[in-house]
Amino acid sequence: MPTAFFLNGPNANMYGLDAKGVYGTESFPAIRQRCLRAAARAGLALDFRQTNDEGEMVDWIQEARQAADGLLINGASLSYRSIAVLDALLMLECPVLEVHMSNIHRREAFRDKTMLSLAATGSICGLGPLGYELAVGAMAEMIAVGRTR
Numbered sequence: 001m002p003t004a005f006f007l008n009g010p011n012a013n014m015y016g017l018d019a020k021g022v023y024g025t026e027s028f029p030a031i032r033q034r035c036l037r038a039a040a041r042a043g044l045a046l047d048f049r050q051t052n053d054e055g056e057m058v059d060w061i062q063e064a065r066q067a068a069d070g071l072l073i074n075g076a077s078l079s080y081r082s083i084a085v086l087d088a089l090l091m092l093e094c095p096v097l098e099v100h101m102s103n104i105h106r107r108e109a110f111r112d113k114t115m116l117s118l119a120a121t122g123s124i125c126g127l128g129p130l131g132y133e134l135a136v137g138a139m140a141e142m143i144a145v146g147r148t149r
Contacts, residue, residue: 002045003047004045004071004143006049006135008028012050012076015028015031016031035048038133038137039140042141046136058088061089061092062091064092065093070095070143071089071097072136073096074100079104079115082115085116090118095139096119098125099132101127101131102125102128104126
């Protein structure tokens with residue numbers, strides 16, 4: 001069974017805790033379960049992780065070089081300034097999907113372009129938890145057809 005990593009950056013674990021916030025009311029554990037169900041339907045093993053640490057994110061991306069057929073990433077705040085995460089992603093040969101809960105193009109000006117998009121095969125933003133689920137299905141399809149970066 002093909003494997004994909006779904007890596008989440010700083011503060012993603014806090015989703016759902018601020019009902020008035022931009023990220024909605026669905027909790028991070030609920031989003032994880034949604035993604036695991038989508039992966040099972042698509043015949044994809046999904047390794048879903050979250051870190052608040054840039055170095056750990058880089059380590060996981062490097063691990064994906066050998067252990068994953070595809071990588072999904074919501075770098076959160078690391079998306080906008082982390083050259084280290086970008087460099088690690090650029091070393092991958094598998095497809096990379098960048099995912100964001102909010103529509104980053106309708107937020108603060110600094111969010112409308114991410115460093116990670118320079119390494120991503122594609123991106124999904126603004127669809128909340130549904131975007132996460134759709135990204136898993138898209139990744140399974142990309143792996144099935146042999147898509148690379």
